[in-house]
Amino acid sequence: MASATVPEMLDASASAFADRVALVHGDERLTYAELREQVELVAGALAARGLGRGDPVALALPNVPAFAVAFLGILRAGAVVVPLNPQFKEAELEFHFRECGVEVVITDATGAGGCAAVAGRLDDPPEVLVGIESLVEQGGAAPAAAPAVDDDDAVFQYSSGSTGRPKRVPRTHGHLRAEADSYVAATGTTAEDTLFCTIPLFHTYGMGCALLTTVRSGATLLLFDNPNPFVLQRGRALELLVRERVTVFPGVPFTFRLLSEAPEDADLSSLRLCFSAAAALPRSTFNAFQERFGVPVRQLYGCTEAGCVSVNLDEDPDATAGSVGTPIDGVELRVVDEAGEPLEEGRIGEILIRSVAMTPGYADAEELNREAFGDGWFRSGDRGRIDEEGRLFITGRRKLLIDVRGDKVDPIEVEDVLAVHPKVAEVVVVGVESEVPGEDLVKAVVVPAGDCQERELIRYCRERLADYKVPSRVDFREEIPTGPGGKVLRKYLID
Numbered sequence: 260m261a262s263a264t265v266p267e268m269l270d271a272s273a274s275a276f277a278d279r280v281a282l283v284h285g286d287e288r289l290t291y292a293e294l295r296e297q298v299e300l301v302a303g304a305l306a307a308r309g310l311g312r313g314d315p316v317a318l319a320l321p322n323v324p325a326f327a328v329a330f331l332g333i334l335r336a337g338a339v340v341v342p343l344n345p346q347f348k349e350a351e352l353e354f355h356f357r358e359c360g361v362e363v364v365i366t367d368a369t370g371a372g373g374c375a376a377v378a379g380r381l382d383d384p385p386e387v388l389v390g391i392e393s394l395v396e397q398g399g400a401a402p403a404a405a406p407a408v409d410d411d412d413a414v415f416q417y418s419s420g421s422t423g424r425p426k427r428v429p430r431t432h433g434h435l436r437a438e439a440d441s442y443v444a445a446t447g448t449t450a451e452d453t454l455f456c457t458i459p460l461f462h463t464y465g466m467g468c469a470l471l472t473t474v475r476s477g478a479t480l481l482l483f484d485n486p487n488p489f490v491l492q493r494g495r496a497l498e499l500l501v502r503e504r505v506t507v508f509p510g511v512p513f514t515f516r517l518l519s520e521a522p523e524d525a526d527l528s529s530l531r532l533c534f535s536a537a538a539a540l541p542r543s544t545f546n547a548f549q550e551r552f553g554v555p556v557r558q559l560y561g562c563t564e565a566g567c568v569s570v571n572l573d574e575d576p577d578a579t580a581g582s583v584g585t586p587i588d589g590v591e592l593r594v595v596d597e598a599g600e601p602l603e604e605g606r607i608g609e610i611l612i613r614s615v616a617m618t619p620g621y622a623d624a625e626e627l628n629r630e631a632f633g634d635g636w637f638r639s640g641d642r643g644r645i646d647e648e649g650r651l652f653i654t655g656r657r658k659l660l661i662d663v664r665g666d667k668v669d670p671i672e673v674e675d676v677l678a679v680h681p682k683v684a685e686v687v688v689v690g691v692e693s694e695v696p697g698e699d700l701v702k703a704v705v706v707p708a709g710d711c712q713e714r715e716l717i718r719y720c721r722e723r724l725a726d727y728k729v730p731s732r733v734d735f736r737e738e739i740p741t742g743p744g745g746k747v748l749r750k751y752l753i754d
Contacts, residue, residue, distance in 0.1 A: 264407045264432040266335040268439065268474050269295055276450050276477040282324045283453075283503060284482040289324055291477070294331075300398025301332025301391055307399070308363065308386070312337040312411060315359045317385070318461070319343040319352070319366040319374065322484040325391045326460050327470055329365045332394070334432070337407045340414045342461035345370050346725040350676075353377045359415050359427055359622075361385045365394075409433040416463060418563040418621070419660055419669035427622035428563050438467050438566035438616035439475040441587040445570050446532060448507060450477035455505040457483045457496065457514055458665070464536055467566045468509045468559070481505060493517050497525040504529040511537045511665030512544050513698055515556050519547035527552040534559040534570065538662040538698075539653060545580045558583040560651065564637050565617040568592070569651050582650040589615035593636065594645055607644045607654050611636040659749075661690030661699050666727045668701055673730065676723050677703060677716060684708040685739050688730065689752045703730040704752045706739060 263271070272281075273295040282289040289297070310316065316333045318340055320326040333340045343355055345366070355361065356377055364374045364387045371389045378384040388394065407413070413432045417425035442448070454473055458465040460482075473480040481503050483496060497518065500508070505527075512535050533548070536559040549555050555576040560583035561567040569592070571584030586592050593611040594602045602608045613636050620628035631638050642655040661668040670688035677686040685706035690699040703716065713733040720729045740748040 263436050264334070264409060264411075265331065265413060265435055265471070265474070266298075266407065268436060268471075269298065269331055269335075272450075272474055272477040279450060279477060280479045281473065282327055282480050282482060284322075284324050284484065287324060294328065297328045297391075297395055298331040298335055301328055301394045302335035303399040304394040304397040305332065305336040305338060305363070307397065310336055310338045310362060312407060314338040314363075315341045315361050315415060317341040317343055317356065317361045317364040317366075317374075319345045319347065319364065319370050320461075321345050321367070322456060322460050322465075322482045323367075324482065325365075325367075327480070327482075329391050329394075330460070330466075330470065331474070332391075333365075334407060334413055337411070339412045339429075342414065342416065342466065344459070344461055344725055346727070347373075348723050348725060349373050349377050350723045351725060353380065354424070355417065356381060356385060363388060365391065407432055409436070414466070415622070416563050419667050419672070424672065424675075425669070426624060426627070428618050429622055430566075430616075430618050434566070434616045434618065435467070435471055436475075437589055437614075439471040441589050441616070442468060442472055442567045442570075443476045445572065445587045446472075446507065448472055448476045448478055452476065452478040452506045453481055453503050454478055454507045454509070455481045455483065455496075455500060455503070457489070457510055458537075463563045463566055464509065464561060467561070468534070468536075478507075479503075489514060490517055493521045494523045497521060497523050497527075500527055500530070501525050506530060507532045507534075509534045509536070509559070510556075511535060512540045513538075513664040515540070515548045516544045516695070519544065519551045525552070527554055530554045533557065536561060537665040537667070540580070542580060549577075555580070560584070560653065562612070562637075562639060565590070565612050565614040567616075568612055568614065571650070573650075579650060582646075582652050584651065585649045586651075592645065592651055594643060599633075602644075604647050605644055607642055610639045610641045610643045610651070610653075612639055613637070661688075661701055663690075663701060663727045664698055668728045670701075673701065673703065673720065673724065673728055676720055677705065680716065680719055682707055682709050682711040683716070687739055687747055687749065687752055689749050691732070691753050700732065701728065701730045702732040702734060702752075704734045704736055704739065706737065707735055711735070 273291040277292040281291045281294045316338045374387045412429045416428045456469040533556045535556050557571040560569045569584045569586045573579045591613040594608040620632045643653045673688040687704045691702045693700045740751045
């Protein structure tokens with residue numbers, strides 16, 4: 260299929276593999292025929308509400324079948340999916356609802372209260388729907404008028420950076436299809452595969468390398484919800500890996516480390532590919548998982564702006580465990596110096612990306628786009644080198660983002676929350692190493708304005724930020740170190 264929208268990808272798999280299982284969640288199983296039927300009902304119900312091409316619909320659900328059905332139903336109706344972290348607090352939800360003009364929100368009973376409270380504060384409030392059951396009951400035939408086309412926006416995702424507020428990243432049906440095609444081809448994923456998804460489906464990684472890959476290939480997707488704290492769920496995860504004979508497992512370093520330390524025994528010989536992304540995979544975790552289960556964990560590299568970029572598929576993954584591999588089809592990589600000039604093999608510089616699956620730029624950010632997407636290349640903010648075989652090695656991050664167990668935290672966003680506290684005069688947020696390699700903690704450094712306690716500020720953040728963004732430490736200082744030009748010297752705050 261040279262060109263296809265996401266609904267057309269589903270139609271192709273549902274026609275070819277109607278009776279194959281598409282989704283597994285606990286004891287629930289949906290075949291491709293059943294999945295398509297539910298998707299059409301949801302699409303019909305959304306269309307009956309007047310939703311169509313270009314209308315943003317927020318999706319705030321965990322990894323459950325309803326996420327997949329709603330995601331695909333929104334796209335079949337021609338609308339745009341706005342996938343949101345179900346852990347978001349009201350302030351975070353309000354920003355996203357306002358930023359893109361969300362018209363409908365699909366959430367669950369846990370998230371309904373917060374979504375409804377936010378909607379009630381807006382001049383043009385979105386409708387808040389709890390679950391998809393009512394949509395399935397109300398739905399009719401999928402809308403036939405003005406279906407989505409290849410160049411229509413499919414998702415609005417949000418990328419963190421150094422600006423303090425997430426930036427909207429529009430990606431089209433064509434972008435998502437191109438990423439799915441390239442990833443399926445690179446990994447050899449087929450209808451015989453079963454993918455295990457512990458990574459959030461609202462994240463670019465879970466959406467592309469799990470949900471869309473499954474829909475494109477006709478594979479089976481095993482959904483693992485409520486993974487936190489994962490240390491308490493790893494026994495169940497191992498049980499599912501064995502029971503469902505999982506063959507492909509995309510995850511994050513934190514997940515693979517905890518599984519390698521699990522007391523339970525498990526035969527994971529069905530696994531043919533394990534991928535780790537979102538943060539550097541420590542060599543100790545690579546060794547521990549391979550020694551325990553006999554399966555190497557290969558690194559994968561991607562970003563919100565371009566989806567999956569490269570995959571390590573070397574025949575000897577042990578020798579190149581530190582590499583994120585070579586570009587998948589449709590992706591070009593370049594390493595440049597500070598002046599933007601290409602560097603020779605082996606030289607370290609900033610990584611630039613050009614991809615058929617890449618967004619053309621952030622929404623409503625002309626000046627930023629000139630800097631970030633100049634000449635059709637995306638400045639990733641990551642640093643690395645490319646060896647003589649074309650393998651990419653990530654050596655550092657230019658951006659300020661903090662990796663917290665696979666989630667990205669923008670320190671500027673946390674600073675913005677703390678800065679308005681009446682007892683905070685100045686604040687800087689940094690990432691500091693935990694006792695576990697590759698798993699950072701969020702630390703706030705505060706110049707207090709009067710009597711101020713650590714627990715008070717942590718509680719304040721917890722009321723306004725998703726849990727993974729909340730500082731685990733608050734250090735109090737008389738002043739924040741700055742350079743001659745007034746720039747904050749963050750390196751002196753990391754200890």
